[in-house]
Amino acid sequence: MENISKPVLNIPGHVTSNPSFCTFRPISPEEALEEKAILESLAWPRYPSLQPHYSLINTKNPACGSFTILPRRGGGKWHIGDQLEVMIQIHDYLCRPKKYGGDVLLARLHTPALEAGVAGHVVDHLNGSYSAVFTLLWEGRAEVQVTLVHSSEAVEVLRRLTVKQPYRINFKSLFRSGSKTESTICNVCLRPSRTPLCNFTDVRTGEPWFCHKPKNLGCESRxxxxxxxYTQNLRLDEKKLFVRCVFSFSDVNMKVHIRSSGPSDVFVTSNIKDEPMSTLSSVRWTPSGFYYRGAWRSLSGTAVRDFSPEQMTQCLKGKQVHLYGDSTIRQWFEYLLEVLPNIRKFDLHTKKQAGPFMALDYTNNIMVTFRCHAPPIRFGSFKTSEVRYIANELDGLAGGRDTVIVFGIWSHFSTFPMEVYIRRVMSIRGAVVRLLARAPETLVVIRTANVKALSLYETLTNSDWYSMQRDKALRAVFRGVDVRLVDAWEMTVAHHLPHNIHPERPILKNMINVILSYTCP
Structure with a gap:
């Protein structure tokens, strides 16, 4: 990462000089080694061209690309439990096979009539070809779907923007003293200038945050x-790398389906004892779960039940549910508020986007709260007194068997260097470990990132590629910690509904069923 400053002294409100671009939370030597390993695991194939500008001719043409279902090893019928492998070949706009990798692809196996679907695992062979591996999990006809999210050339643009312009989304704070007010730019990544800064680094977590100092007011008046x-600084013709909806299929190169060169489906039967299961790929892929008859079935050890509103109430009776994160977590608060029969929102007179919110069911002694995570967060205005870091909130909880903690933090970190995100998640992990040490019966559930619809703005600020990288980092940081996951990534890839940063209600219901199944197994 280029032009990254060293950590600054943790003196909130202190006026300091302007750092060069980004400031990171200090971490221990052990965490530094872990961070290095995570960053290496996230390494993405680099676009090989040495030219400063990309030719559209060299980018991917989904109209020419294709996928092929490989035959079952040893022949015979496909059975439940087999591994199905699909070979994908990407072509350029002249329909020539590509010679390098780095494209972002999603794969799904689905049966619309059964409302069944499962995500596939994509392997980049670094030569323009890819494999998608699926586990066959239900009987009947199942169809393969491969989606090109971004070309490798588009990924290179997204990578460059993060390195060169991590401040391209900025934030503001209002400073007030009596009748005097001033507004200034704030960020964890700021363009170098001679303007002094107000240092609002969090005392307990060490998470850095800065605002340009107002000309006539003190830092304490924030x-x-x-x-x-938001600043969009694309080079000549780079917008053409992010085309979603146009008249010609050959012009679309973002979130578009790759065509099949032959049959796009297989017929799956129940396993026959005398015929072994087929494993074509060297990658044995086990998804976290799959949809069948519209219901999510987990493969991670906890059976997912379908809860009625009354059963939800019985499950949560006597419990506190604390939700922390972004709008995708707020969506869960809103769902519970709508579905639980006796729960009512307590009016805290807070902003609709940011909260915090509280809902109570006095009869059944249920409390549900929501609080958004601390900056960077792209919500409308809310008071600095309500800026709370998740780690600090967790340190203030007693925990116990009647406490459910749920958090999701990913979307608002997309434009920043990975170190900013990794260190924030490490900070939360530390608080989770401390909570589980003093109250081991506390249930902690983490919501992962999910795929979404992409416009040009959404892509440059919140692309699926950015989300994919942060999703992998989140899982790596919490590997080995006693937490549960709601795999929003696979749950949105596998479902037939359109991609949406706020998943539609059928997906939402399944996500809540997963949480309740962890709570009341």
Missing amino acids: IDHSRGG
Whole structure:
């Protein structure tokens, strides 16, 4: 990562000089080694061209690309439990096979009539060809779907923007003293300037945050946080790398299906004892779960039940449910508020986007709360007194068998260097470990990232590629910790509904069923 400054002294409100681009939370030597290993595991194939600008001719043409289902090893019928492998070949706009990898692909196996679907595992062979591996999990006809999210050339643009312009989304704070007010730009990554900064680094977590100092007011007069502006600095013709909806299929190169060169489906039967299961790929892929008859079935050890509103109430009776994160977590609060029969929102007179919120069911002694995570967060204005870091909130909880903690933090970190995200998640992990040490019966559930619809703005600020990388980092940081996952990534890839940063209600219901199944197994 280029132009990254060293950590600064943790003196909130202190006026300091402007760092060069980004400031990171200090970490221990052990965490530094872990961070290095995670960053290496996230390494993405680099675009091989040495030219400063990309030719559209060299980018991917989904109209020419194709996938082929490989035959079952040893022949015979496909059975439940077999591994199905698909070979994918990507072509350029002249329909020539590509010679390098780095494209972002999603794969799904589905049967619309059964409302069944499962995500596949994509392997990049670094030569323009890819494999998608699926586990066959239900009987009947199942169809393969391969989606090109981004070309490798588009990924290179996204990578460059993060390195060169990590401040391209900025934030604002209002400062007030009496009748005097000033608004200034804030960020963890700021463009170098001679303007002094107010240092709002969090005392307990060490998470850095800075605002340009107002000309006529002190740093202590800061009263709110809000989203600011966005700068789009694309080079000549780079917008053509992010085309979603046009008249010609050959012009679309973002979130578009790859065609099949032959049959796109297989027929699956129940396993026959005398015929062994087929394993074509060297990668044995086991998904976290799959949909069948519209219901999510987990393969990770906890059976997922379908809860009625009354059963939800019985499950949560006597419990506190604390939700922390972004709008995809707030969506869960809103769902529970709508579905639980006796719960009512307590009016805290807070902003609709940021909260915090509280809902109570007095009869059944249920409390559900939501609080958004601390900056960077692109919500509308909310008071700085409500800026809370998840790690600090967890350190303030007693925990116990009647406490359910759920958090999701990913979307608002997309434009920043991976170190900013990894260190924030490490900080939360530390608080989770401390919580589980003093109250081991506490249930902690983590919501992963999910795929979404992509416009040009969404791509440059919140692309699926950014989300994919952060999803992998999140899982790596919490590997080995006694937490549960709601695999929103696979649950949105596998479902037939359109991709949406806020998944639609059928997916939402299944996600809540997963949480409740962890709570009341």
